[in-house]
Amino acid sequence: MEFLQLKYFLEVAKTQHVTQTAHALHVSQPSLTQAIHRLERELGVKLFEPDGRGIRLTEAGDFFRRRVSFVLNDLNAAIAELEQFKTQRAETVRIDVLSASSLVVDAIAAYKINHPHVRFAIGHTQPDPNSDIVVSMQQGGKAHGDDATCAQHFHERIMLAMPADDPALPAHGENVRLTELGERDFIMLAGSKSLTDFCVGHCAKLGLDVSTSFESDNPSMVRKMIGLGLGVGFWPERSWGSPEGDGARLVPIAEPGFTRTIDVARRDHADSHPEAASFYEFLVLQFEKRWEQ
16 A cells, blocks of 8 residues: 555545546546555455446545545644754754863854854753764763764863962962862862762772762852862863862862863764754864863
8 A cells, every 4th residue: 555545545535536636636547547446455445436427435435534534634744743853953953961061051152153043952961872962071981972973082180179278279380189188178060970970989099088068050159169268179170161260279189090081072973964063163173272271
């Protein structure tokens, strides 16, 4: 059974006249008649019966007409919705932002100035195989965008953000040794789970117990709390920007291993998505500018 057969059947059922329908559909009458007969053979019922010089639907034909009309209307609606989906999808860039969220959001805001029609769908809890771009922190040397056509890697130190008037603050250019800080309250940025888990886990390997006194999903709040002397915090050197304007200073950590790699990757299927490809190049450029500062 073919879609065209069903279309022909509905048109004949509407006009109750084969010749008129063939003319309207721009097909020959024999072709139309044969299509109806093939459909009847496949269904095992007569759909039409003679009615004077014309034809009319049988009882089975009328039942089939009502059911087919419903199905084809639904199919036509699905086709129209698919066209709408294709248009929206072409204008939507899907990004998994698992790290460096502030930098990515700033890039989106800058990009939309000249590309206001582009929409962004952002995921932040786990990688989605349907996303176009993944920004993530490598875990054990493996990135979430390992199936990517393009990937750029940005390495940075993880520093300790300390109050500018902290008595234990070393001189500029010197390192701070975590094992000599004593017990400190740590203020963490909520939502940066991968970074927090990494830092806390690395401290545990050094025999250090990290006590988190406060978490906030607002980077400005974290910076201000550290600047006010309410605690210290782990702070990536590049991707989070500088906290020094809020009374805090970034200090290198003496213990080895406090580094991370941010991967900015474009998935394979996004090769055919012009907007995703365009924004990916723009995003990489924003990362490169930040890393040059």
